[in-house]
Each structure stands twice: as C-alpha cells, then as structure tokens.
Amino acid sequence: MxxxxxxxxxxxxxxxxxxxxxxxxxxxxxxxxxxxxxxxDVALRAEFDRLAAAPGAPVHSLVDRSADRGGAGRQRGDGWPSRTGLEFMVQLDSWLETHELDV
Structure with missing residues (x-):
C-alpha cells in the first residue's frame, strides 16, 4: 500500500x-x-551517565557498569558506547518509563 x-x-x-x-x-x-x-554528544553522554548511575531509571539494570563507561552498544576507542548505543539506551529508558515497564 x-x-x-x-x-x-x-x-x-x-x-x-x-x-x-x-x-x-x-x-x-x-x-x-x-x-x-x-x-x-556532550548532552547525550551526560544523560546516559545519569541513567546508568540512577537505580530508579528503567535501563539502569541493563547497563554493564563493570565495563568502562557502560555497555550500551558497540564500544568506541575511548571507552564510550557508540552514539547509536547511547541514543538507543536513552530512548529505551524513555519508552520504558512512559509505558511503566520494569526490566
């Protein structure tokens, strides 16, 4: 169609x-x-750090804090997840919170 x-x-x-x-x-x-x-990029990284450190954030339990700077997506050379990974985690957190879902 x-x-x-x-x-x-x-x-x-x-x-x-x-x-x-x-x-x-x-x-x-x-x-x-x-x-x-x-x-x-600065704001995205700051928001990801905030969510990764906030036990009440829906994606908190999904972030691998044993890895340097989290584990959302492919790692770049500087220890940060890729931009796509950061965006995905921030968007996923918003979606989970909006729909009041626990992971």
Whole structure:
C-alpha cells in the first residue's frame, strides 16, 4: 500500500499532491540528517551517565557498569558506547518509563 505505484511513500505523496509543489512531492527520499553539533554528544553522554548511575531509571539494570563507561552498544576507542548505543539506551529508558515497564 505504501508503494502502490512503485515509488517509496506513494500513499503520502498521493495524499499531499494538492498541497505540495511537484519539486517537493516528487523528490527522492533522503536519510534523516545527523546532528554534528558537539553539544549534542556532550548532552547525550551526560544523560546516559545519569541513567546508568540512577537505580530508579528503567535501563539502569541493563547497563554493564563493570565495563568502562557502560555497555550500551558497540564500544568506541575511548571507552564510550557508540552514539547509536547511547541514543538507543536513552530512548529505551524513555519508552520504558512512559509505558511503566520494569526490566
């Protein structure tokens, strides 16, 4: 249904045909942009550290505190989990808290 005419997002394109110019409605799908702002990485690491150290945080029990700087995802050379791993753990914590689930 999403690609009834062989293009990605066909249903969305058809639904917005009369609202968007052709240049936007027909452009190819592009990847979500990645924030290159160093402040984002600092804030992400700080939030991950906060969650890893907080016994009440839903993901607290999932963090391997025996590893240097936790164990969420692939390790980078500096002992920190990868950015994807950090984002995953922060998002997972939010999801678990929102749905009031225990792990």
């Amino acid at each position: 999403k690609s009834f005419d062989g293009k990605e997002k066909s249903l969305l394109r058809a639904a917005t045909r009369d609202l968007l110019p052709d240049s936007i409605a027909e452009r190819r799908k592009s990847a979500y942009p990645i924030s290159r702002d160093p402040a984002y």
